[in-house]
Amino acid sequence: MQRGVSSTWITTGVALVSAGIVSAAPVAASPPAAALAFDIELTAEDITLDLVRHGQSTDDVNNILGTLPPGAPLTELGQQQAQEVAQSIQQEFPGGIAGIYASELIRTQQTADALAGLPGMPSVQVLSDLNEIPAGLVEGHPRDLFTEASFFLPMASWILGGVLVSEPGTNYNGVVFDDQVDSAINTIYNNTLAGNGPMTDVAYASGGDIAIWTLMNVKNPDVWPIIQSVLANGGPPPNGGQAILEGNPTDGWTLVSWDGTPVSATPDLFTGLFVDFRNVIVAPQVAAWHIWEAIQGGDQADITPAMQTGFNDVLAAYEAFPQSVIDTITGALGGSAGGAADSLADGLVGAI
Missing domain, CATH: 3.40.50.1240 (Phosphoglycerate mutase-like)
Structure with missing residues (x-):
């Protein structure tokens, strides 16, 4: 059952990410500097x-x-x-x-x-x-x-x-x-x-x-x-x-x-890649469980938000995956691995 749920979400997520990349690429515009500054300010306090x-x-x-x-x-x-x-x-x-x-x-x-x-x-x-x-x-x-x-x-x-x-x-x-x-x-x-x-x-x-x-x-x-x-x-x-x-x-x-x-703040390559892949496979499971909880409750006002949130979370996990892999490789191997990591990311994005 878990495998079936994950496969459904994975197929949906990959298709939508692919569609988003193809449709967004020709019209993408650079955000204004003020918007970038505002995003940086949103970082939460530790x-x-x-x-x-x-x-x-x-x-x-x-x-x-x-x-x-x-x-x-x-x-x-x-x-x-x-x-x-x-x-x-x-x-x-x-x-x-x-x-x-x-x-x-x-x-x-x-x-x-x-x-x-x-x-x-x-x-x-x-x-x-x-x-x-x-x-x-x-x-x-x-x-x-x-x-x-x-x-x-x-x-x-x-x-x-x-x-x-x-x-x-x-x-x-x-x-x-x-x-x-x-x-x-x-x-x-x-x-x-x-x-x-x-x-x-x-x-x-x-x-x-x-x-x-x-x-x-x-x-x-x-x-x-x-x-x-x-x-x-x-x-x-x-x-x-x-x-x-x-x-x-x-x-x-x-x-x-x-x-x-x-404990080192930077995980080794194996651990980092494991976390990246785990985040991808966990997202659809979490979404499926929250949707199932909402369905069991029987209130449509809970079911629709649970489906929308789950869909968004799965999509976000797949969108974040290529960059996460880049960050993991460059962090574990150092700056010299940047070119190889970028090439890998290009391949991942192309595959998606």
């Missing part, structure tokens, strides 16, 4: 976002897969980890913190309370959209090979671009997850700009949320530090671990560091 995994919980100790609120509390070690990461954050961002956020899980709120308790820090704001990915059929079960595979394999599919795969026994797929966390991030971002103060926020969540959303959304999803943390600590990231990002919801996010390991 913030720093520190995503922090909660400290050790009693579920961690008892090896239980628990994802639903209110969940398990912190252990004594978890409380210590919360204090340590709070002190680290205060030292790392001496300019202050705009907001402290946590999910509805007790363990994330208790971890966040340690930072909020330090002098000059804001109080904790609870956002349900930061909640853990639901485990579905394996909720509350002991962690073993079967439950871990059932829980994490759908997430792996989301990272690779198969966002319509659902957690077992649920309708919770990669599109639902990404929409959920995006909503939380947008709230944090808007609150930060409205505050006219520090431009750094701290959000406490679960390891799966942090790792999967980061890998699905940043421009430079370096998997190696994450794999290393999984092998060393049994989870991404470890209790009290941090993922620090910079950016905004409009222009995108860049991963600065993962659990203390700096």
Whole structure:
């Protein structure tokens, strides 16, 4: 089913892009300088976002897969980890913190309370959209090979671009997850700009949320530090671990560091091209899911906008693809690759 939906959208998108290129080329006019300046001014302001995994919980100790609120509390070690990461954050961002956020899980709120308790820090704001990915059929079960595979394999599919795969026994797929966390991030971002103060926020969540959303959304999803943390600590990231990002919801996010390991802002060629191709295959899936949700709701006032938005998003993804490939190649190989990248782009545009 996924393959059929993607093929339909791909065919439509490619045809329309081709038509747009052919029809627009003879009459294209250079935009006035004032318009160019205005476009440049539209670039959104960046913030720093520190995503922090909660400290050790009693579920961690008892090896239980628990994802639903209110969940398990912190252990004594978890409380210590919360204090340590709070002190680290205060030292790392001496300019202050705009907001402290946590999910509805007790363990994330208790971890966040340690930072909020330090002098000059804001109080904790609870956002349900930061909640853990639901485990579905394996909720509350002991962690073993079967439950871990059932829980994490759908997430792996989301990272690779198969966002319509659902957690077992649920309708919770990669599109639902990404929409959920995006909503939380947008709230944090808007609150930060409205505050006219520090431009750094701290959000406490679960390891799966942090790792999967980061890998699905940043421009430079370096998997190696994450794999290393999984092998060393049994989870991404470890209790009290941090993922620090910079950016905004409009222009995108860049991963600065993962659990203390700096990450290059420019992805390597393989990673960059993977992200470019993933963006193309994800767009029609997201559009199809949102249209299906609207159809299920049965309100024509929702269906028509969902179809129009989906159509525009798929078209935009295909239009952006050639330039994205150029940027990836030139960024990974340096300026000397510019001529080759331009030739490749000409070929891609011609193919479209």
